[in-house]
Amino acid sequence: MFVSAVALAFAWIGGHPLSVQEPAEWSRLLDASAYTLSQAIDKGLREAGEGVPFHAELERDKGTVVFSIDVAQGSRTCNVVLDAKSGTVLEKELEDEDHAAEVGACRIGLKAAIDAAVDKNPGRPVEAELVLVQGRPAIRVKVLDGGKLASVDIDAAMGEAAAAQPGPAPAEPAYTDVFRVEAEEWTSTGANPYFILEPGWFLVLEGKDGDKDARLTITVLDETRRIAGVETRVVEEREEAGGRLVEISRNYFAMSRRTGSVYYFGEDVDIYKDGTVVKHEGAWLAGENGARFGLIMPGTPLLGARYYQEIAPGVAMDRAEIVGLAETLETPAGSFEGVLKIRESTPLERGTEHKYHAWGVGLVREEDLKLTRYGRAGG
Numbered sequence: 001m002f003v004s005a006v007a008l009a010f011a012w013i014g015g016h017p018l019s020v021q022e023p024a025e026w027s028r029l030l031d032a033s034a035y036t037l038s039q040a041i042d043k044g045l046r047e048a049g050e051g052v053p054f055h056a057e058l059e060r061d062k063g064t065v066v067f068s069i070d071v072a073q074g075s076r077t078c079n080v081v082l083d084a085k086s087g088t089v090l091e092k093e094l095e096d097e098d099h100a101a102e103v104g105a106c107r108i109g110l111k112a113a114i115d116a117a118v119d120k121n122p123g124r125p126v127e128a129e130l131v132l133v134q135g136r137p138a139i140r141v142k143v144l145d146g147g148k149l150a151s152v153d154i155d156a157a158m159g160e161a162a163a164a165q166p167g168p169a170p171a172e173p174a175y176t177d178v179f180r181v182e183a184e185e186w187t188s189t190g191a192n193p194y195f196i197l198e199p200g201w202f203l204v205l206e207g208k209d210g211d212k213d214a215r216l217t218i219t220v221l222d223e224t225r226r227i228a229g230v231e232t233r234v235v236e237e238r239e240e241a242g243g244r245l246v247e248i249s250r251n252y253f254a255m256s257r258r259t260g261s262v263y264y265f266g267e268d269v270d271i272y273k274d275g276t277v278v279k280h281e282g283a284w285l286a287g288e289n290g291a292r293f294g295l296i297m298p299g300t301p302l303l304g305a306r307y308y309q310e311i312a313p314g315v316a317m318d319r320a321e322i323v324g325l326a327e328t329l330e331t332p333a334g335s336f337e338g339v340l341k342i343r344e345s346t347p348l349e350r351g352t353e354h355k356y357h358a359w360g361v362g363l364v365r366e367e368d369l370k371l372t373r374y375g376r377a378g379g
Contacts (some may be wrong), residue, residue: 021147029058030144032065033084037125044069044080047089051078058084066090072099075287097178101290102130105137106156117141127172130156136347139173156312157279165238175319176307179263179295181256188224190235190255194340194357195262195297196220197233197255198233200377203362205369206332212242216369217365218362219290219377226350227265228287230254233244245272252285253296260299264309267292284312291315297357301325301340309344317346332369340362 014046051073065084075098078273081091123145137156162377199222206215223234232252252265266285270277286293291312310316324341336358356365364371
């Protein structure tokens with residue numbers, strides 16, 4: 001049984017690797033098929049019984065030319081594989097992948113997007129897929145025109161087509177947003193070299209927030225919480241400015257035993273004013289309202305790797321790019337070498353910020369806040 005993990009060696013869009021099929025191979029697949037992509041979507045939906053198709057592709061699977069159709073059904077996904085020549089159902093599988101929020105944000109479906117794409121760039125469609133383009137839903141349609149493959153993005157919220165691009169669609173900026181981890185891999189305790197999930201571990205960062213003294217205290221608690229079927233570790237963050245408490249968040253993380261990657265399952269947020277909780281802005285949990293877990297720290301950081309840390313459409317869509325692997329940093333707690341530098345942004349707001357993580361320690365700098373103390377409580 002698989003739930004959503006990471007393949008950082010590839011550039012991914014919407015969870016699927018960029019196609020490397022040659023136009024000649026696409027042509028052979030089309031010639032071997034008795035159905036169009038739209039007809040295959042209809043057949044796949046009838047077999048699924050209900051839901052909203054969000055991905056359809058013509059491909060070769062173990063020598064057989066097939067259509068693979070993914071249909072969102074509430075918090076789950078039904079994958080139907082059809083023989084492209086006979087229309088026979090070869091596979092039908094229900095998966096624990098929630099795409100309700102993405103499909104709910106769309107005003108047009110795959111078939112309408114295919115029609116719009118073919119109007120823009122005449123040819124034979126071979127794939128249609130709902131993807132996130134800078135945080136906005138789009139349907140990417142690949143069309144074979146003669147010996148050339150073009151890709152057309154249809155704004156799924158507006159139903160408008162962007163200019164067709166020859167060959168595979170550009171992936172700039174491309175952030176991984178689907179992760180595959182086997183169920184037995186999960187653990188709520190462990191130590192990624194740059195992100196420690198051991199109860200009692202703490203970090204204190206201090207500096208300035210505007211003209212006020214600021215402090216961020218991060219503590220790995222001896223508490224767990226089950227989210228989306230996975231036991232997660234609770235990590236508390238306390239933010240203070242000018243000597244006053246401004247925010248407490250309880251963040252939920254789990255790690256892959258196999259890769260050492262740490263994943264983010266959401267947070268509960270209390271924002272304070274004058275000692276009173278006034279709002280919970282930014283709170284989200286994987287498995288609720290279309291949210292899915294993201295990657296907070298890869299087990300093997302690669303320069304240039306991009307990935308979503310939070311996937312809660314309309315609420316939290318933080319994403320990261322690894323921009324340095326060997327930084328040197330001076331902090332009140334000491335000097336660190338081989339520091340990991342990460343640039344963070346979100347499609348929901350403008351601007352970026354940088355965070356620095358040291359081997360065997362964790363976060364050592366966040367903007368103007370630098371590490372002043374760290375270790376294990378009681379140690």
